[in-house]
Amino acid sequence: MMKDVPVLMYHSIAERAVARYQTWTVTPTQFAEQMQYLHQHDYTPITVAQFAAYRARPSALPDKPVVITFDDGYVDFYEQAWPILQFYGFAASMYVITGLVDSVQAAPPDLAPIPYMTWAQLRQIQAAGVEVAAHTHSHVKLDTLTQEKMRWEIAHSKQILEAKLGQAVTTFAYPYGRYNAAVCAEVAQAGLSAACAVRYDMSDLNDEAFALARIIVQNNHTLADFASLLTRQGVKRKFMLHRAKARLWRMALKLV
Ligand SMILES: [Zn+2]
Numbered sequence: 001m002m003k004d005v006p007v008l009m010y011h012s013i014a015e016r017a018v019a020r021y022q023t024w025t026v027t028p029t030q031f032a033e034q035m036q037y038l039h040q041h042d043y044t045p046i047t048v049a050q051f052a053a054y055r056a057r058p059s060a061l062p063d064k065p066v067v068i069t070f071d072d073g074y075v076d077f078y079e080q081a082w083p084i085l086q087f088y089g090f091a092a093s094m095y096v097i098t099g100l101v102d103s104v105q106a107a108p109p110d111l112a113p114i115p116y117m118t119w120a121q122l123r124q125i126q127a128a129g130v131e132v133a134a135h136t137h138s139h140v141k142l143d144t145l146t147q148e149k150m151r152w153e154i155a156h157s158k159q160i161l162e163a164k165l166g167q168a169v170t171t172f173a174y175p176y177g178r179y180n181a182a183v184c185a186e187v188a189q190a191g192l193s194a195a196c197a198v199r200y201d202m203s204d205l206n207d208e209a210f211a212l213a214r215i216i217v218q219n220n221h222t223l224a225d226f227a228s229l230l231t232r233q234g235v236k237r238k239f240m241l242h243r244a245k246a247r248l249w250r251m252a253l254k255l256v
């Protein structure tokens with residue numbers, strides 16, 4: 001039977017957030033409890049790059065795989081999440097907005113007002129096994145751009161990361177989970193092997209490589225909610241409305 005692969009999606013890990021980011025801000029205590037839960041229940045975290053690579057050798061996929069992803073590259077990953085991941089020896093993937101690395105200026109209005117990691121911090125987490133991968137250069141809705149601009153956002157973010165960090169970048173995450181067929185084609189063209197969407201659904205090795213389903217872990221989730229999100233039925237129940245909306249949007253774009 002095909003193994004379920006929950007791909008968890010986090011943004012900021014912090015005690016407090018301004019009201020509009022509260023939902024997507026998980027506290028350090030919640031995060032620690034969630035990682036402890038994964039450890040106690042024998043989950044094996046893998047990176048998105050590893051997940052993509054297991055497609056070629058499905059039988060090697062560990063039992064109870066889970067993918068832990070973070071979007072945007074906030075410094076609170078380095079300060080709050082990373083020590084906990086290190087404690088358990090957990091792999092993770094970090095999707096960085098290359099134009100905002102080292103940035104302490106106010107974030108664009110649709111991002112949380114939190115400083116971003118520096119190149120030195122990114123080098124350090126990458127050396128310790130965190131996959132540092134691309135999330136565009138300026139956090140744009142790729143499906144709204146001209147092909148030329150879209151291509152630049154994807155290829156340029158990959159190239160900057162590779163130049164600054166010295167390792168090949170093989171995966172990508174769509175800002176706002178927004179993509180269409182042309183965006184997927186461009187990501188593949190740039191030499192990337194997989195891309196994360198949102199979709200509020202369980203993933204597995206048969207999932208769409210350039211639109212992997214992710215599950216957003218929210219501030220209002222209890223530990224019991226978190227546990228149920230690791231199951232196919234639990235994700236379906238918890239995100240019924242989100243999934244319906246995501247599906248309508250994908251149908252409108254002829255993605256399904
Ligand atoms: Zn983002």
